[in-house]
Each structure stands twice: as C-alpha cells, then as structure tokens.
Amino acid sequence: MLTCDHPVPPDRYNERVEEHLRSTGFYHVTQIGVVQCQKALVNALVERWHPDTHTLHLPVGECAVTLEDVAMIFGLPTDGLPVTGMTLSSFEALEAECLHQFGVAPKKSDCRGSGIKLTWLRDLKERLQLTDENNIQVYVKCHIMLLIGTILFGDKSGASVHWKFLPLLSDFASIGQYSWGSACLAHLYRSLCRASRFDCKEIDGPLTLLLCWAWMRLPYLVPVPREPRNFSLANRWRNWKRRDRVYRYLKLAHFRKALDDFLWVAYSVDRVDPDIISAEIYMHSVIWSATVPLVSFECIEWHATDRFRRQFGFIQGVPHQERNLDRTHGEVLTSPKNLNWATATSHSFWVMQWTNRYNHVLTEEPMAPQQPLDTYMYWYRSKYGDHLNLSDLVVQEDVEGDQVMDDVNEEQEP
Known part of the structure; x- marks a missing residue:
C-alpha cells in the first residue's frame, strides 16, 4: 500500500486581504479546510491509472480528473497563460x-x-503590518506560495516550495491571468504516473483534488458531507473523520469493488447547487474539454479528453493512439537546470499547443453519457479487458490499520 501525505492545517489569512486574494484567483482554494486522506481509496485509484494514456481504466471505459473538476473542486482559474x-x-x-x-x-x-x-514564508507573512498596498501584496504573495507548497503542488517533504513560481507573482495584477488550475492538474497527473510504478512507496501532490473528485463522481461512496452549499466543493468533506470515523478504515477491496461498479454522472443540479458556483468559474468552461498538454514548468502531462468524451456528454468513439510526450514526460529538477521551459526545445511545442487550446476543444452533438458506442466498448474490452475488474484480486491489507481500529473501538467502550 502506498503511503499518503498527511493533511496539514490550512494557513489562515487576515480578512483585510480578501479582495486581493479574489483578484489573484486563489480565494476559493484558500477557503478549503483539512480534508483527511483515505489511503485505501487513493491506492485503488492509483491501481487504475495508466501513465501511457493518462486515464483511469474502469470496466465502463476510461475517465480522469479534468480541468472542469479542478475548477469545481478547487475554484482555481483554468483558462489562462501557461x-x-x-x-x-x-x-x-x-x-x-x-x-x-x-x-x-x-x-x-x-x-x-x-x-x-x-516556515520562513509563514514567519515573514505573520510579521507584516497591513498598513499599505505594498505590504498587503507581499502578504498575499506569501500566502499563495504557501498554498502552492502545500495543497496545490506540495511534494513529499512538505517543508518547502520551489522559488520558480515566485517570478509569476511579480506583477500582482497579472497573477490571476495564469492557468493555475491546469498546472495543479499536471502535478496530480505526474503524481499518479509516478505512484503507478511498481517500486513507488509513497504518493504526493494534490491528493485533496483526487479524493474529492472520487467523492463527487461516486456519490454513493462518500463520507458524510458537510456544508453542502459551500464553494469550493472540496469543503463538503473538510474534517470528514469527525463525523464518519468508520470510513477511514474501509479497505482496498471495498474500493476496488466500488470502482468495478462505477457509472459516470455529470455535475448535476441535484448534487451541485448552481447558485453557489460563481460566474467567474463558468467563464472558463469553454476550454474544460480541450485535448491539450497540461503545463507547469518542467512538468508536462496530457489532458486526454478524446479518450473520455462521455464525461462531457459526447459520443465516445475509438480514440487515437496514446499521445507520446517523449522525454518531457518525467522531467524533474533533481539536478541544476538553468532553463527557460517556455522556449526550451523539449517543451516549447507543448506550450504552444496549450496556447492554441481553443482549437482542441471537443465539438460534437451531446448525448447521454451512459450510452457508449458498441464499437468503442468492443475495442476497449478487447484491449484492456483482462485488467479492468480488480474486485477479485487478492491484496495484502494494512494490518496496522486493523489494530488502530481495534484501539479506537476499545477507547469508545464504557
């Protein structure tokens, strides 16, 4: 079983900077509290992830966390500069x-x-006196860097944030013009690709996004939601363990079975009140279905919407061959790299594709997403059928988890 990062308490902010946070596009994600991890669910999703297609493979077809999901769950801007x-x-x-x-x-x-x-950023932020515009902007920049280093792009250390993001905050008025949502999604995809390796023992990245996506798409398999009218939607499950402690100890086999029975549903009125989603979020919806690369400096991943058209209400045909990202896929900064990734030979092609994202939006007559084409399902099951139903696989359960559950039960006894 992969080890998952433990959630950290959200960094608080002074209410005086709220309007500044809104202008940067980071206000909604700032409202998210602690969403505790469910390790077995994360592992069940990692099992389904295919790095070559950048999709989860389920018996009903392929699916993935999309730009739409980032916008709904985190409230981040998705249509913007790379x-x-x-x-x-x-x-x-x-x-x-x-x-x-x-x-x-x-x-x-x-x-x-x-x-x-x-810790240095937090100390600087707390020392600032919000007496003028400059100090307020510095305060908000510190807060954004803390968000980037924790809930959005956090790594396994959970102790620092790469300074490469800082120049993008230099012009305060331009911060909200970047597609922070697509960059966050790129980091989630990268984490899933790494975690799917046989020798990986830990997963990092925006796991709150992954968990809340599963709970939104599998409404019959969620901890008890709280504050259903809050936006962003991740707040439905803040501190869920306080109300549903048993859910924490559900096993991998439980979630494998649930994913085998998976059926797609779109964000619908009965589950998401449209009144709570601001117009600024829907303004970006034009590119949510774009089949494009996801860009975050050295990190390039693929938003393979042509492989899961039904998530957007379109007919699913046999998709094109998997997109080969060549050596850009898996690029890391473990060694010194003095490079402009926007113009680097290895990355500029993908950056340009993102720039032309409007040309890659899905365009078809919509249909009910539960009616896949027979030709697609025949192709899909012929190619992946031996690895789609995982319910019967024998797994080594987390023995330590059983012991913890027993300890909790003993503590609750009179």
Missing part, C-alpha cells in the same frame, strides 16, 4: 528575487536547494 518560465539553480538568483518582491531574502539555512522553507 504556468511556466525560468528555473535557476543558484542561491543568488533566489535571493535577488526575494529581495525584489519581499524586500527581504531568506538565508541559506531557510532554504532546501531551490526551495524556500514554508
């Missing part, structure tokens, strides 16, 4: 950027390689 630019490995460059934007720079002891420790 999140990309320079990465510089020198501490001097990091120091200069912090001095430029914050007026103060961290010491080397406040950094981890090219990452700024979250």
Whole structure:
C-alpha cells in the first residue's frame, strides 16, 4: 500500500486581504479546510491509472480528473497563460528575487536547494503590518506560495516550495491571468504516473483534488458531507473523520469493488447547487474539454479528453493512439537546470499547443453519457479487458490499520 501525505492545517489569512486574494484567483482554494486522506481509496485509484494514456481504466471505459473538476473542486482559474518560465539553480538568483518582491531574502539555512522553507514564508507573512498596498501584496504573495507548497503542488517533504513560481507573482495584477488550475492538474497527473510504478512507496501532490473528485463522481461512496452549499466543493468533506470515523478504515477491496461498479454522472443540479458556483468559474468552461498538454514548468502531462468524451456528454468513439510526450514526460529538477521551459526545445511545442487550446476543444452533438458506442466498448474490452475488474484480486491489507481500529473501538467502550 502506498503511503499518503498527511493533511496539514490550512494557513489562515487576515480578512483585510480578501479582495486581493479574489483578484489573484486563489480565494476559493484558500477557503478549503483539512480534508483527511483515505489511503485505501487513493491506492485503488492509483491501481487504475495508466501513465501511457493518462486515464483511469474502469470496466465502463476510461475517465480522469479534468480541468472542469479542478475548477469545481478547487475554484482555481483554468483558462489562462501557461504556468511556466525560468528555473535557476543558484542561491543568488533566489535571493535577488526575494529581495525584489519581499524586500527581504531568506538565508541559506531557510532554504532546501531551490526551495524556500514554508516556515520562513509563514514567519515573514505573520510579521507584516497591513498598513499599505505594498505590504498587503507581499502578504498575499506569501500566502499563495504557501498554498502552492502545500495543497496545490506540495511534494513529499512538505517543508518547502520551489522559488520558480515566485517570478509569476511579480506583477500582482497579472497573477490571476495564469492557468493555475491546469498546472495543479499536471502535478496530480505526474503524481499518479509516478505512484503507478511498481517500486513507488509513497504518493504526493494534490491528493485533496483526487479524493474529492472520487467523492463527487461516486456519490454513493462518500463520507458524510458537510456544508453542502459551500464553494469550493472540496469543503463538503473538510474534517470528514469527525463525523464518519468508520470510513477511514474501509479497505482496498471495498474500493476496488466500488470502482468495478462505477457509472459516470455529470455535475448535476441535484448534487451541485448552481447558485453557489460563481460566474467567474463558468467563464472558463469553454476550454474544460480541450485535448491539450497540461503545463507547469518542467512538468508536462496530457489532458486526454478524446479518450473520455462521455464525461462531457459526447459520443465516445475509438480514440487515437496514446499521445507520446517523449522525454518531457518525467522531467524533474533533481539536478541544476538553468532553463527557460517556455522556449526550451523539449517543451516549447507543448506550450504552444496549450496556447492554441481553443482549437482542441471537443465539438460534437451531446448525448447521454451512459450510452457508449458498441464499437468503442468492443475495442476497449478487447484491449484492456483482462485488467479492468480488480474486485477479485487478492491484496495484502494494512494490518496496522486493523489494530488502530481495534484501539479506537476499545477507547469508545464504557
């Protein structure tokens, strides 16, 4: 069983900066509380993930977390400039950027390689006096970097955030023009691709997005929801363990069976009150079905909407061959890379495809998503049929989890 990151308490913010947060596009995700992880569910989803297609493979067909899901669950902007630019490995460059934007720079002891420790950002944020526009903007930038380093793009360390994102915050008025939602989705896809390797023992990335997506799409298999009228939709399950402790201990076999019985449903009025979703979110809906690369600096993943058209109400035919991302797939910054990823030979083609995203939006007459074409299902089951139903697989359950459950039960006895 893969180990999952433990949730961290959300960073609070001063109410005086609310309008500034709204202008950046990070307000809704800032409202999300702690959504505890369900390790067995995450593992069941990882089992279904195919890195070659960038989709989950279920008996009813392929599916995936989409740009629509990021917008609904996190409330992040999805239609905008690609999140990309320079990465510089020198501490001097990091120091200069912090001095430029914050007026103060961290010491080397406040950094981890090219990452700024979250503790340094929190300390700086708490020391700021919100007496003028400059201090307010610095405060909000610190808060955004903390969001990036935790709920949005957090890594396994959970202790720092790469400073490559900081230059994108330099022009405060332009922060909201970036597609932070597609970058977040790219990091989720990358985490799933890595976790699907046989030798991987831990998964990081925006697991709150993955869990809430599963709970939205599998409404019969969720912990007790709270505050159903809140937006973003992730807040339905904040602190769910307080009301549904038993759900925490459901096993991998339970979720395997649930995914075998999976049926697609769109976001519908009976489950999502349209009045709670702001117009600014729907303004980006034109590109939610685009078949495009997802870009975040060195990270390139593929939004393969042509393989799960039914999620958008379209007829599903036999898809094209899997998109080969070549050596860009799996690119990492473990070694020094002084590079502009927007113009790098390996990445510029994919960045340009994102720029032309309007040309890659799905266009067909919609139909009921529960009516797949017979030709598609015949092709799909012929190609993947031996690996679609996982309910009967024998798994080694988490013995430690059983013991914890017993301990909890004993504590509750009079």
